[in-house]
Amino acid sequence: QFMKVExxxxxxxxxxxxxxxxxxxxxxxxxxxxxxxxxxxxxAMEAKLTARQTDVLLLLVRGFTRDEIVRxxxxxxxxxxxxxxxxxxxxxxxxTQELVGRIRRMAHGK
Numbered sequence: 306q307f308m309k310v311e312x313x314x315x316x317x318x319x320x321x322x323x324x325x326x327x328x329x330x331x332x333x334x335x336x337x338x339x340x341x342x343x344x345x346x347x348x349a350m351e352a353k354l355t356a357r358q359t360d361v362l363l364l365l366v367r368g369f370t371r372d373e374i375v376r377x378x379x380x381x382x383x384x385x386x387x388x389x390x391x392x393x394x395x396x397x398x399x400x401t402q403e404l405v406g407r408i409r410r411m412a413h414g415k
Contacts, residue, residue, distance in 0.1 A: 392404075
């Protein structure tokens, strides 16, 4: 039940990512969050993640790669690494894949 993303290899990749991000924002505003995104948002609030750490977590849960996140948020790879490291610490996880997997399993009752 995860959103499938079709990657477009021609044209401006940044514009394609921006369109996808805008579509996701629109879905959130309409209350159409997928369960894992809604849970990630709740966990971020409970763990007192910063706004940027929350943005990073939500993009990771949605399946964005680190390179895509760097481009979408217009941050350096080093800054992304810092946000991820702090989010992992606050959410008591050692690895990104572990955290994302845990969120997805919890959201779908597994």
